Amino acid sequence: MPRLSQRALALQESAIRKLDQRVAQQTGVRFFRVNIGQPDVPTPPPMLDAILSFQPEVIGYGPASGLPVTRKAAARYHAQWCPELRAEHVAVTTGGSEALLFAFTAICDPGDEILVLEPYYTNYNGFATVAGAQIRAVRTHLAQDFAIPSNEVLDAAVTERTRAIVFSNPANPTGAVYGRAEVERLATWAVQRGLFLIADEVYRRIWFHTPPASALELDEVCEHVVVIDSMSKTWSACGLRLGFLISRNTELMEKVERLGQARLGPQPLAQEVALAALDLPEAYYTQVRQTYQRRVEALTGTLSGVPGVTVPQPAGAFYSMIELPIDDSERFARWLVEDFRTAQGESVIVAPGPGFYADPSQGRHEVRLAAVLGAPLLERAGEVLAEALQVYPGRSSG
Amino acid sequence: MPRLSQRALALQESAIRKLDQRVAQQTGVRFFRVNIGQPDVPTPPPMLDAILSFQPEVIGYGPASGLPVTRKAAARYHAQWCPELRAEHVAVTTGGSEALLFAFTAICDPGDEILVLEPYYTNYNGFATVAGAQIRAVRTHLAQDFAIPSNEVLDAAVTERTRAIVFSNPANPTGAVYGRAEVERLATWAVQRGLFLIADEVYRRIWFHTPPASALELDEVCEHVVVIDSMSKTWSACGLRLGFLISRNTELMEKVERLGQARLGPQPLAQEVALAALDLPEAYYTQVRQTYQRRVEALTGTLSGVPGVTVPQPAGAFYSMIELPIDDSERFARWLVEDFRTAQGESVIVAPGPGFYADPSQGRHEVRLAAVLGAPLLERAGEVLAEALQVYPGRSSG
Numbered sequence: 001m002p003r004l005s006q007r008a009l010a011l012q013e014s015a016i017r018k019l020d021q022r023v024a025q026q027t028g029v030r031f032f033r034v035n036i037g038q039p040d041v042p043t044p045p046p047m048l049d050a051i052l053s054f055q056p057e058v059i060g061y062g063p064a065s066g067l068p069v070t071r072k073a074a075a076r077y078h079a080q081w082c083p084e085l086r087a088e089h090v091a092v093t094t095g096g097s098e099a100l101l102f103a104f105t106a107i108c109d110p111g112d113e114i115l116v117l118e119p120y121y122t123n124y125n126g127f128a129t130v131a132g133a134q135i136r137a138v139r140t141h142l143a144q145d146f147a148i149p150s151n152e153v154l155d156a157a158v159t160e161r162t163r164a165i166v167f168s169n170p171a172n173p174t175g176a177v178y179g180r181a182e183v184e185r186l187a188t189w190a191v192q193r194g195l196f197l198i199a200d201e202v203y204r205r206i207w208f209h210t211p212p213a214s215a216l217e218l219d220e221v222c223e224h225v226v227v228i229d230s231m232s233k234t235w236s237a238c239g240l241r242l243g244f245l246i247s248r249n250t251e252l253m254e255k256v257e258r259l260g261q262a263r264l265g266p267q268p269l270a271q272e273v274a275l276a277a278l279d280l281p282e283a284y285y286t287q288v289r290q291t292y293q294r295r296v297e298a299l300t301g302t303l304s305g306v307p308g309v310t311v312p313q314p315a316g317a318f319y320s321m322i323e324l325p326i327d328d329s330e331r332f333a334r335w336l337v338e339d340f341r342t343a344q345g346e347s348v349i350v351a352p353g354p355g356f357y358a359d360p361s362q363g364r365h366e367v368r369l370a371a372v373l374g375a376p377l378l379e380r381a382g383e384v385l386a387e388a389l390q391v392y393p394g395r396s397s398g
Numbered sequence: 399m400p401r402l403s404q405r406a407l408a409l410q411e412s413a414i415r416k417l418d419q420r421v422a423q424q425t426g427v428r429f430f431r432v433n434i435g436q437p438d439v440p441t442p443p444p445m446l447d448a449i450l451s452f453q454p455e456v457i458g459y460g461p462a463s464g465l466p467v468t469r470k471a472a473a474r475y476h477a478q479w480c481p482e483l484r485a486e487h488v489a490v491t492t493g494g495s496e497a498l499l500f501a502f503t504a505i506c507d508p509g510d511e512i513l514v515l516e517p518y519y520t521n522y523n524g525f526a527t528v529a530g531a532q533i534r535a536v537r538t539h540l541a542q543d544f545a546i547p548s549n550e551v552l553d554a555a556v557t558e559r560t561r562a563i564v565f566s567n568p569a570n571p572t573g574a575v576y577g578r579a580e581v582e583r584l585a586t587w588a589v590q591r592g593l594f595l596i597a598d599e600v601y602r603r604i605w606f607h608t609p610p611a612s613a614l615e616l617d618e619v620c621e622h623v624v625v626i627d628s629m630s631k632t633w634s635a636c637g638l639r640l641g642f643l644i645s646r647n648t649e650l651m652e653k654v655e656r657l658g659q660a661r662l663g664p665q666p667l668a669q670e671v672a673l674a675a676l677d678l679p680e681a682y683y684t685q686v687r688q689t690y691q692r693r694v695e696a697l698t699g700t701l702s703g704v705p706g707v708t709v710p711q712p713a714g715a716f717y718s719m720i721e722l723p724i725d726d727s728e729r730f731a732r733w734l735v736e737d738f739r740t741a742q743g744e745s746v747i748v749a750p751g752p753g754f755y756a757d758p759s760q761g762r763h764e765v766r767l768a769a770v771l772g773a774p775l776l777e778r779a780g781e782v783l784a785e786a787l788q789v790y791p792g793r794s795s796g
Contacts, residue, residue, distance in 0.1 A: 001621050002561075002594050004653055008504040011656040017462065036459075043457045051667070054449055059441045059635040059671075061434075064415070094492050094639070097661040106406040110508035110530045126660020132508045132530050163400075196400050223399050237457040241492070241665045249399070255406040261415055262524020263495040267639045267668065269449070273457075 007129050014122065015330060015355040022337045023349060029341060032373065032381035034299070035333075035351040037172065037319070039372045041236040041291060044284065050276040054269045062268040064260035065253075066092025070271040074244050077278045078229070082216035082248075089248050091256045092266045092274075096202050096230030096243035100166075101127045103226045103245060106255045107196050108133035108163050114198075115157050115165040117148065119321060119356035119363060121172045121200070136162070137358035142312055142323070146176035151189050164196035164226075169212045170203040173321045173356050173368040175296070175314020180213040187221045195224070202230040202243075205285045207316035208293045222248040231270075233318075234288055235277040242270040292318045295371035295378055302382025306389065318371040321353065327394035329353045329367050340388045348385050365396075405527050412520065413728065413753040420735045421747060427739060430771065430779035432697070433731075433749040435570065435717070437770045439634040439689060442682065448674040452667045460666040462658035463651075464490025468669040472642050475676045476627070480614035480646075487646050489654045490664045490672075494600050494628030494641035498564075499525045501624045501643060504653045505594050506531035506561050512596075513555050513563040515546065517719060517754035517761060519570045519598070534560070535756035540710055540721070544574035549587050562594035562624075567610045568601040571719045571754050571766040573694070573712020578611040585619045593622070600628040600641075603683045605714035606691045620646040629668075631716075632686060633675045640668040690716045693769035693776055700780025704787065716769040719751065725792035727751045727765050738786045746783050763794075 016035055023031060065071065071087035079085050093099040100123075108114060110132030116124055118137035128135045138157045140146040148167070165186070169178045178186075183199070190197040199215035215225045230243040245256055260266075296314050300322075304311040308325030326332045329352040336347050351370070353363025371378055389395065414433055421429060463469065469485035477483050491497040498521075506512060508530030514522055516535035526533045536555045538544040546565070563584070567576045576584075581597070588595040597613035613623045628641040643654055658664075694712050698720075702709040706723030724730045727750040734745050749768070751761025769776055787793065 001647070001649070002505075002592050004504055004650060005507045005510070005561075007507055008650075008653040008657070011653060011660070013656060014659045017659055038459050040456060042455050047457070048453055051452055052450055055446055057440050058436075058438060059445070059637045061436050061636045095662065101661065105528055106402055107400075109403040109405055112403070123660050123662070126657070130503055130529075130657065130660065163403075194400050238459045238662070239457045239666045241662070251399070252402060255402055255409060258409040258411060259406070259524070259528065261412045262409070262521050262528065263499065264493060264521070264636070264639070267665065268637045269667070270665065 007132065011129055012125065016351050019333055019337060019349065022334060026337065028345060030344070030346045032346065032348045032377060032384060034369045034372060034378070034381055035349040037233065037370050037372065038238055039233065039236050039318070040374070043236045044277065044280060046276040046280065047235065047237060047273045050273045051269070054272050060268070062265035062271065064265050065257045066090070066266055067268060067271050070274055073275050073278045078216060078246060081214040084248070085216065085246070088250070088253060089246055091245045091253065091260060092271060093243045093245055094266050095241040096200070096228050096232065097123065097127070099228045099243045099245035100124070100200070101130060102256050102259050103198050103228070104128060104131040104133055105259060106252055111161060112163045113159060113161045115154070115162060117167040118358060119173055121168055122355045124166060135358055140174065140176070142310070142321070146171060146174040148178060148182050148186050154189055158193055162193070162195060164198050165190055166198040166200060168200035168203065170207055170316030172203065172317055173319045175312065175317050175319050177207050177210065177212045177315035179210060180217070183213040183215060184218060187215065187218050187225065191221045191224050196226055197224055198226045198228065200228045202228060202233050203317040204229070205234040205288055206292050206318060207289060208296070209315060212316060216246065224249070226252065231274055231277055234285070237273065237277070240270050240273055242266065242274050292371060294375050295373070296320065298375035299369055299371045299378040299382055302379050303386065306386045309389070319368055321356070321366050321368050323365050324367060324389060325396050326365060326392060327396055328364050331394055332392060333367065335392060336388055340391070342384055342387055346384050348381050348388065405530065409527055410523065414749050417731055417735060417747065420732060424735065426743060428742070428744045430744065430746045430775060430782060432767045432770060432776070432779055433747040435631065435768050435770065436636050437631065437634050437716070438772070441634045442675065442678055444674040444678065445633065445635060445671045448671045449667070452670050460663035460669065462663050463655045464488070464664055465666060465669050468672055471673050471676045476614060476644060479612040482646070483614065483644070486648070486651060487644055489643045489651065489658060490669060491641045491643055492664050493639040494598070494626050494630065495521065495525070497626045497641045497643035498522070498598070499528060500654050500657050501596050501626070502526060502529040502531055503657060504650055509559060510561045511557060511559045513552070513560060515565040516756060517571055517751070519566055520753045522564060533756055538572070538574070540708070540719070544569060544572040546576060546580050546584050552587055556591055560591070560593060562596050563588055564596040564598060566598040566601065568605055568714030570601065570715055571717045573710065573715050573717050575605050575608065575610045575713035577608060578615070581611040581613060582616060585613065585616050585623065589619045589622050594624055595622055596624045596626065598626045600626060600631050601715035602627070603632040603686055604690050604716060605687060606694070607713060610714060614644065624650065629672055629675055632683070635671065635675070638668050638671055640664065640672050690769060692773050693771070694718065696773035697767055697769045697776040697780055700777050701784065704784045707787070717766055719754070719764050719766050721763050722765060722787065723794050724763060724790060725794055726762050729792055730790060731765065733790060734786055738789070740782055740785055744782050746779050746786065
């Protein structure tokens with residue numbers, strides 16, 4: 001049999017998906033699914049209406065970087081963070097995923113390195129693997145509210161091959177929200193080291209007390225900044241697979257256009273839906289924030305009184321990375337799926353912590369919960385998790 | 399300014415797209431657009447109806463390798479070439495483009511090489527660049543009906559880093575159709591050299607006299623075979639961005655699943671449309687073949703009597719790579735767009751030959767024409783091209 005590439009062999013099976021296969025084998029269980037960032041919030045009706053109005057004679061290709069009308073609308077929407085933004089600064093991509101892959105590919109050659117604030121969104125690993133780049137993690141800590149590390153700590157992670165630093169804001173999985181001072185310091189540091197700053201802002205509209213600073217606001221360093229956005233979370237359309245790569249670095253955008261040409265254009269139908277999304281009134285975003293604030297409070301409120309459990313208060317996004325009195329979060333997650341049931345036949349599906357660390361020996365006492373269900377369901381999910389902890393055989397004395 | 403990756407700098411601007419920009423600057427010209435493989439054949443109504451019936455409450459993620467129902471339907475459809483095919487042998491991808499990128503990435507590490515029968519589909523270059531792989535071209539010739547080169551010629555192109563050979567059948571841009579004996583010889587050769595055979599069969603249903611052999615038919619070597627399919631051409635849905643990667647190599651399919659997990663699942667809406675497509679009656683495919691045969695004959699028929707013009711008779715797909723009495727096909731294509739007009743204000747947009755060769759000094763006397771318009775329009779396009787050749791200042795004496 002012909003051999004596959006080393007990078008293919010290196011691709012980790014997603015712990016989340018592995019668990020999904022075990023879930024599929026269970027019957028008669030009422031699972032609370034808080035492991036995946038797939039909200040049950042209805043997609044706004046104008047977006048669904050846009051699907052109905054797409055009836056061309058021929059479903060034809062669109063341009064590589066997106067339809068002009070979509071790029072213009074995205075620039076107009078993002079102008080609230082950067083008034084200078086023009087259509088040519090926006091490339092439409094197949095999800096935020098492709099935007100990240102394009103950013104990594106345009107910036108890194110095989111063997112180059114990307115710094116990532118850790119814990120981090122698991123799929124950064126996959127994009128780096130495809131691009132042939134190496135992820136180097138820089139740890140953030142719950143005890144410091146997951147603050148961006150000092151310049152000295154960042155410096156210690158830089159090598160000759162480092163080309164960029166990527167972070168999400170608000171952050172997945174920590175729920176941290178970074179304000180202007182922090183983002184500006186990180187950007188200034190990146191510029192001084194000759195690095196790109198890749199800001200994954202797909203949760204930008206989901207914050208609870210103070211808004212995150214968008215890297216788009218940073219005028220002076222704009223040639224170093226790449227921003228990722230997506231229809232998936234704010235607009236509850238994960239399955240639309242539509243995202244944006246935004247940068248005022250025109251040389252970068254020219255290369256992104258060429259990367260886009262290689263795979264032809266993103267789907268015009270999804271872009272029609274995005275146009276409807278970008279046209280929603282400001283009240284929509286207020287409602288989104290309130291919805292997730294209520295949910296996150298329901299989830300963390302139920303758990304924060306439980307002995308041995310440490311529950312950070314997320315400031316944005318819709319995740320919480322909680323610490324549990326357990327031996328091993330992957331074992332615990334499997335046990336929840338296969339062995340634990342409440343008297344009512346319920347259990348919870350959680351995302352084990354190690355999936356969010358570069359070194360899988362980290363995060364063994366943590367799980368990520370996603371507030372993707374209605375508040376009453378999340379409260380019950382918290383209760384079920386608390387009940388499970390009482391009887392889990394691998395409970396540590398903590 | 400931070401520097402971009404070497405591979406980004408190496409990405410060629412698509413000659414076809416460059417020409418498009420010049421086209422956009424012209425006014426009052428009636429262009430016959432035969433440069434891009436974007437048919438004007440209407441998308442089958444059941445596919446458009448499928449769009450209308452997609453109204454979920456939440457537009458949610460689907461599985462990484464596609465919805466089970468789509469994979470099953472694709473396996474059932476492709477079972478006419480391989481009765482052993484099962485859902486797990488099919489991964490749904492964002493266009494044939496992503497299927498090619500996944501194949502290249504799963505098979506090649508950076509620096510590895512892929513052989514390609516030349517002239518070839520330009521975008522193979524882009525996928526190889528993203529994957530960090532090198533394209534090595536093996537020439538086929540019009541005088542030999544673009545036959546697959548002998549084993550000796552193939553051997554001469556193999557190095558220690560060669561990992562796969564990719565070809566399209568029916569072929570873009572040559573219109574060649576390879577039968578069972580040829581495909582089997584190529585596959586046997588690939589197996590002996592430890593290579594994967596990547597068969598790009600997106601034009602499989604478009605043939606005029608004898609059908610191509612699908613690499614799916616080759617039972618004994620099936621672990622070496624990867625087949626690419628797509629909704630774009632046969633089903634006239636280029637903009638749907640839906641394709642398939644098919645292989646009975648289960649180790650490869652497992653890695654493709656992981657590559658898919660990194661970018662989350664392909665769009666469920668597009669998969670609903672694909673289900674409608676795969677459910678079309680056999681009569682649909684007969685009609686598609688007849689349509690393109692008529693078109694290709696209209697295009698080549700008009701041109702084959704023109705002095706100095708060599709017009710191969712395509713056996714499938716909908717392209718013809720014709721030889722013209724000109725100094726340089728890129729200059730000729732620009733001149734057609736910017737300077738030449740018939741008395742009725744018409745001109746033609748063609749794809750210059752060098753875009754289909756690894757070495758851009760090749761193909762300078764060739765252009766690719768795509769039979770993507772109705773037969774009467776293609777006849778007129780041929781007449782316009784013939785008229786243009788009479789007055790082109792760079793006409794060679796031939």
